[in-house]
Amino acid sequence: MDFATSENGNGNGNAIGDGEGHSAPGPVPVFGARFRTEPAALYRELRREHGEVVPVLLDGGVPAWLVLGYRELHQVTSDPELFSRNSALWNQWPRIPDDWPLLPVISRDQPSILGTVGERHRQRATLIGEAMEAVDPLELRGHAERFADELIDAVCGVGAADLVAQYAALLPVRVLAFLFGFREEHGPGLVAALNDILDGQERAVAAERYLRTAMARLVAERRERPGDDVVSRLLAHAPAYEVTVEEVTHDVMVMLAIGHQPATDWIGNSLHLMLTDDRFAASLFGGRSSVAEAMNEVLWEDSPIQNAAGRWTTRDTRLGGRVLGAGDLVLLGLQGANSDPRVRADGSALTGGNNAHFSFGHGAHRCPFPARETAEVIARTGIEVVLDRLPDLDLAVPATALTRRASPWLRGLVELPVRFTPTPARGT
Template sequence: MNTDPVPLSGAGFQREPAELYRRMRQDHGSVVPVLLDGDVPAWLVVGYRELHQVTGDPVTFSRDSDLWNQWDTLPDDWPLLPMIGRKQPSILYTVGERHRVRAAMISDALEAVSAHELRALAERFADELLDAVCGRGAADLIAQYAMLLPVRVLARLYGFSEEEGPALVTALNDMIDGQERAIAGQRHLGVSMARLLAERAAAPADDVASRMLAAEGGFTHEEIAQDLMVMLAAGHQPTADWIGNSLRLMLTDDRFAASLFGGRDSVAAAMNEVLWEDTPTQNVAGRWATRDVRLGGRALRAGDLVLLGLQGANDDPQIRTHGSALTGGNNAHFSFGHGEHRCPFPAQEIAEVIARTGIEVVLDRLPDIDLAAPAASLTRRPSPWLRGLTELPVQFTPIPPRGGTPQ
């Protein structure tokens, strides 16, 4: 078994990471030694059964980042700190009974979102975004559509004004990309959340932030602000990439041609196939070993960081054959995680409504839409964490805008 660590970066993630994960599994097995930015060591779990074991055993594989045995080696400006923070008072790093109470509070706040309001907001914002480009006959459905829709819907549901949306998009992307702007992006989000909570504490409204403030459990404003940041980050970029990756699939795969020309029958199938084959959230940090333990034939030390290889596990040949049609109505993928720290079901439902609405509005309004560039020329962001297109250029017959702005 190869013991040389694999850099978790590079052009392979921009081109075909599925092939990269297969090579990792072939060379290293189901648990791969990897290096993060700055040559920081970690383990990437790409085996389906091993990932199920890690996410289902919070005693051995904890979410408590204070356990990490690498903290003394990291610089203060390490770009992945926003993603792997120490002593962050968010639900991501809360464990035990406190986590269960906190997760219930978040689920309740999201579950109270009106399904009718959610769908109406998504449709109206989608129409407004298409109104800005529909008369031109060409658009980039990533920068001009998918990257704008989820955060605009979520920001309004959470309690932000529409005007704050563009700056939130920029800050979120900077933080998630884990590059030199990551810390500044995190800072902007923190200031924005603190301001929102101060406003809602003084004047509650019918929004997620107000419901979280009113919940029992003694949660501080800082805890709620951190959770709102997590919810916005986890809800925006993966949903934007879900829209972009699904539209790419439907525009490049003949199986979905009927949907592009007058039907919605295959939208759900395309979205589910993306969660298996091209999931927006490729890898997640992480869990920490609470003791020395063996996993997938590897000897992990107490305090080692374990990264969740969601896409690698989805493609594990132990549970499927490469190229098989293990998609359709099968939802046993890891794209929303697993165990007590998986994405809450109300959050999954909100993301699905936004993504599906966004796709359906495009198909309804631009029925002759087609790629404006060769499929092979489409490129991805070079991130090991999230997989999304840099652009999706399309062309279509120009149409007049419908008009109307969400109030």
């Protein structure tokens, strides 16, 4: 890499290079509090000080590049030959300890679809897409409504609830666990493990072990007793794509992780927007036309997946005026690219029917369409059930009192306390 600090261990000093002999401010810690509290202002500041490709430090002072530019991110995600998904290329592996908290997210040995490239990736993506595409959207919505109603039944008579902890954090994993073939009693443990992994803190490694064990148990059960579920379909069709049972196990774990928490945050962030923005007030009192608009605006302005890891350069190259070395780690600044002023003329919202955001990724490794459709059905159903069931919904605390999860990857609320007129349970 062409930047370093004293903790990098390669003795290049505190400045960074722009490839033109100039110096610039040093790298930015990705785990800083401002990534959680004021990302929009932070991205503007980073652009002003560093440009569209920002030198950053991961946990332990490990260097990487964060791409904030829309055009630059499009370039990275469109060129898998130069910006590979093969994490074994990383030039920092010799300094990564065995207990590094980001190993569940950035792993050297990535046996899931996230670590595959080329034709092998296409095969596994096709297998997953076919297994997910077999889920009927109407049946999916019915399952989501049933679980949503059960969760609302638990709070509707009280007149107050935390729509994150008691609702949004539970709904997607319950729906996905049902689709995958999990028994319902496994839901709480899966939620806790997924949150610990994606927060990237000290409990992440142990949580990944728990999740791996749960997935292996599920796959073993579905091999012995196939059913009408996603995992059974993956196992049935895997031989045709030369995908092993172990690979299916890893892919199911990725599918659950990527499917659950972003959908949770999509629900929470959309409800937050509708509760705090007067443009959506009518939806809180019986209207539904604005739900899709709110959800799309969140994907532009408050994306559940803020940053993603990552891509690794296969050779020395230039990007956004920076000189990147072979094996450098490139982080995908999805929210930063969505807010790039070069594609947001005059601060335009670019919402409504505009889906050119990066919130589902781009290129060969983007989120498969059936998976995106599943997440949208779960999130939209979850929001609409809340609005249908809880009259006079309002925030129970000032909007400024709400806090966000301490994660550089995901942007979601820790809690969303609301009050409403108590109503009887439906007993569905």
